[in-house]
Amino acid sequence: QVQLVESGGGLVQAGGSLRLSCAASGRTLSDYTMGWFRQAPGKEREFVAHFSSSDGSTYYGGSVKGRFTISGDNAKNTVYLQMNSLKSEDTAVYYCAASLFRLQTATAPVLYAYWGQGTQVTVSS
Numbered sequence: 001q002v003q004l005v006e007s008g009g010g011l012v013q014a015g016g017s018l019r020l021s022c023a024a025s026g027r028t029l030s031d032y033t034m035g036w037f038r039q040a041p042g043k044e045r046e047f048v049a050h051f052s053s054s055d056g057s058t059y060y061g062g063s064v065k066g067r068f069t070i071s072g073d074n075a076k077n078t079v080y081l082q083m084n085s086l087k088s089e090d091t092a093v094y095y096c097a098a099s100l101f102r103l104q105t106a107t108a109p110v111l112y113a114y115w116g117q118g119t120q121v122t123v124s125s
């Protein structure tokens with residue numbers, strides 16, 4: 001079992017950048033597909049990106065592709081989400097998640113068994 005703790009959220013102006021971190025403990029990153037999701041008030045949880053440290057593969061949701069970058073550091077057992085050119089519609093609670101599935105497009109929340117507590121990102125326009 002893996003425990004996930006997110007950090008790095010906050011308030012930023014539109015056009016700015018933030019980097020989220022997800023520290024994993026209990027298991028190593030290479031055991032999982034690591035994903036980021038977000039949920040805005042009144043909306044469903046939305047897939048943002050996922051990363052597999054075993055082969056370095058990444059996949060992004062359409063609304064963030066070209067602006068966000070997911071990466072991992074095996075030595076620190078940490079996954080990052082670099083968010084650039086932020087927009088007001090990026091405002092949400094961002095969650096880190098871990099999946100035992102090895103899929104090219106693991107976008108459904110149900111595929112992820114382990115979740116962090118979330119970190120708030122607020123983008124002011």
